[in-house]
Amino acid sequence: MTGLKNLPSISIIDDGSASNGAAAMPRAGDRDAGGGGGESAESKLIIVGSGPAGLTAAIYAARANLEPIVIAGYAPGGQLMITSDVENYPGFPEGVQGPELMALFRQQAERFGTRFVDLDVDRVDFGQRPFRLWAGDVEYRAESVVVATGASALWLGLENETRLRGRGVSACATCDGFFFKNRKVAVVGGGDTALEEATFLTKFADEVLLLHRRDSFRGSKIMQDRALAHPKIRVRWNTEVLDVLGENSVDGLKLRDTVSGEETVEAAQGLFIAIGYKPNTDLFRDWLDLDGQGYLVVRDETGSKIDGVFIAGDVHDHRYRQAITAAGDGCRAAIDAERWLEAQGITESATASAW
Numbered sequence: 001m002t003g004l005k006n007l008p009s010i011s012i013i014d015d016g017s018a019s020n021g022a023a024a025m026p027r028a029g030d031r032d033a034g035g036g037g038g039e040s041a042e043s044k045l046i047i048v049g050s051g052p053a054g055l056t057a058a059i060y061a062a063r064a065n066l067e068p069i070v071i072a073g074y075a076p077g078g079q080l081m082i083t084s085d086v087e088n089y090p091g092f093p094e095g096v097q098g099p100e101l102m103a104l105f106r107q108q109a110e111r112f113g114t115r116f117v118d119l120d121v122d123r124v125d126f127g128q129r130p131f132r133l134w135a136g137d138v139e140y141r142a143e144s145v146v147v148a149t150g151a152s153a154l155w156l157g158l159e160n161e162t163r164l165r166g167r168g169v170s171a172c173a174t175c176d177g178f179f180f181k182n183r184k185v186a187v188v189g190g191g192d193t194a195l196e197e198a199t200f201l202t203k204f205a206d207e208v209l210l211l212h213r214r215d216s217f218r219g220s221k222i223m224q225d226r227a228l229a230h231p232k233i234r235v236r237w238n239t240e241v242l243d244v245l246g247e248n249s250v251d252g253l254k255l256r257d258t259v260s261g262e263e264t265v266e267a268a269q270g271l272f273i274a275i276g277y278k279p280n281t282d283l284f285r286d287w288l289d290l291d292g293q294g295y296l297v298v299r300d301e302t303g304s305k306i307d308g309v310f311i312a313g314d315v316h317d318h319r320y321r322q323a324i325t326a327a328g329d330g331c332r333a334a335i336d337a338e339r340w341l342e343a344q345g346i347t348e349s350a351t352a353s354a355w
Ligand code: NDP
Pocket: 155, 156, 188, 189, 190, 191, 192, 193, 194, 196, 213, 214, 217, 218, 219, 220, 274, 275, 276, 277, 293, 318
């Protein structure tokens, strides 16, 4: 068993300054959408983010009696909420819908006592412990934090691209490529992601159209060579997508030549957007190290430059970006957080067998 030691008695502070007048203050449970009323706004562990990484961290932390709070965001569930069929998550031989998978993760975390706050974190202060995080008007305090805010795929911003997302429009060839057997698909982008996705899609599609807005790729030479040499890949240089065509699913693309201005329509049943990702790190840039692409930098497996702040999932991982790898990362971060809390004397006893 673990137990809470040394936490201050403050529950909620609404003006940014320390106060012990918790009774008169709003309580976290009054404001959250998932937790019970009257819950404390402090915890041994707060997890920010509710994709596979955050929710797996919550399951592990809750089972180790850390009584975690997950600040899940206004749109909880992460990128899987905009994915339809997930066929590569182990344990679901018939596949599972992305939102259903996330609902199951969340039920499992709740079963062991995780509390959820369905709000975005507005700001954090990691300057000293307990760490402080503000969501809505409530100040949350934690002895340790797991940052699992993920990354967001960038989209072109077209109305029909949004409307047909999950119905031919995708940002993940690994997830959705399988559905395009013997079809013609297009990939937008000129970086390594686009080159990799185009090459991957040749396993399924009859033809892969690679649409790039300039006349040279940004991606690595080896990936360029591989894509350019592939008989199924046809590159259209200097090409931008003006519109995605189709009623209930994608059946074509309206394209424009950026040099001549000529507009054409290409038939295609799939459109993969591969124009980069934006890691959701804005909240943390004053506190944690970011790499050149804006991803968080991990130290010693899941740690960060601040003791007690751990990192999991796509917010640092621009290589694998899979639900299963994010989930694995969440598990590792929770175990590291639990061991760290124990080493600080904040939790009482070794729980290596509790996982
Ligand atoms: P990048 O930022 O490298 O490339 C994005 C591409 O999308 C660019 O070619 C860019 O065009 C294009 N683009 C951006 N915005 C638009 C838009 N609105 N409309 C049309 N095209 C647009 O992102 P990646 O995701 O490809 O790669 C990110 C990082 O991850 C890179 O460092 C990459 O090397 C790495 N990576 C490595 C892999 C590997 O090693 N296996 C696999 C995948 C990624 P333009 O060139 O004109 O700016």
